[in-house]
Amino acid sequence: MSSAPAFKPFNLALIQLGEVGPDKDANLKHAREMIKKAASGSGGTKPKPDLVVLPECFNSLYGHLQFPIYAETIGYTPGEPYDVISSESQSVKMLSAAAKEEGIWLIGGTIPEREAGTGKLYNTATVYSPKAGDLVAIHRKVHLFDIDIPGKIKFKESETLSAGSSVNQFDTEFARIGLGICYDVRFPELAATNARRGCHMLIYPSAFNTTTGPLHWELLQRARAVDNQIYFAMCSPARDLKQSYHAWGHSLVADPMGKVIAETEHEEDIVYAHIDPKVFEEARAGIPVTTQRRFDVYPDVSKGL
Secondary structure: OOOOOOOOEEEEEEEOOOOOOOOHHHHHHHHHHHHHHOOOOOOHHHOOOOOOOOOOOOOOOOOOHHHHOEEEEOOOOOOOOOOOOOOHHHHHHHHHHHHHOOOOOOEEEEEEEOOOOOEEEEEEEEOOOOOOOOOEEEEOOOOOOOEEEEEOOOEEEEHOOOOOOOOOOOEOOOOEEEEHHHHHHHHHHHHHHHHHHHOEEEEOOOOOOOHHHHHHHHHHEEEEEEHOOOOEEEEEOOOOOOOOOOOOOOOEEOOOOEEEEEEOOOOOEEEEEEEEEEEEEEHHOOHHHOOOOOOOOOOOOOOOO
């Protein structure tokens, strides 16, 4: 893997998107409006962000019965040019245009993806560059959300989705960013692998619920940040009690010392944060765990991939 770019200060915006319903066209229209608002720094009241993030399943209702209905074929192959104009994906076309028109890096949340040829369904994040709106990276959710907490929540993504099988990151002019999606955060090996591949920050479009959210949402993000001495953020949808799945909300950003530097509640909102490399550098210099690991005693999980 090539060397990571130099870590430079940048501004981040997480869109905690609301008003997601059964009409995909309406969902995409509202998402585009919120991207424009975020990219303007909420009309100039906040610094213009360099990177904007949407939440998990931003274009559709969240549920294993919904994934096949809203799935789109993306057809992206890593390392190969992607022709957005001829893309079959309505969502990819909107996101690409938004990144280009607003002049931002954009993590387009996730959408249900149908793989051409196999028909397999994935929960997939897509990333776009500002200059031409190029699709530069994707991440298919590696760990599927299959849980059963008696009397509280039962959910099985694996009833319709297949799991991704790769670790993914992308380079900007200001940082290397690692990707994950929601339930991926519970598996520290993925975060550690991305961090050891030079990522300065990890960003996970997500949709924890009102059972698991109060238990572990903040805890897991701060833990992954401290484990790897990196910035960590998760972007949630807003909570909508009219839908069957109730998102926790509380999109937040944690710094490499595990401090929450930006957060919101559960309504639709935009979370802005300034990402400062100085905190990253001071954390690693003062508590140098990145150079103290004992791979002669235990294995490096990032090796052999």
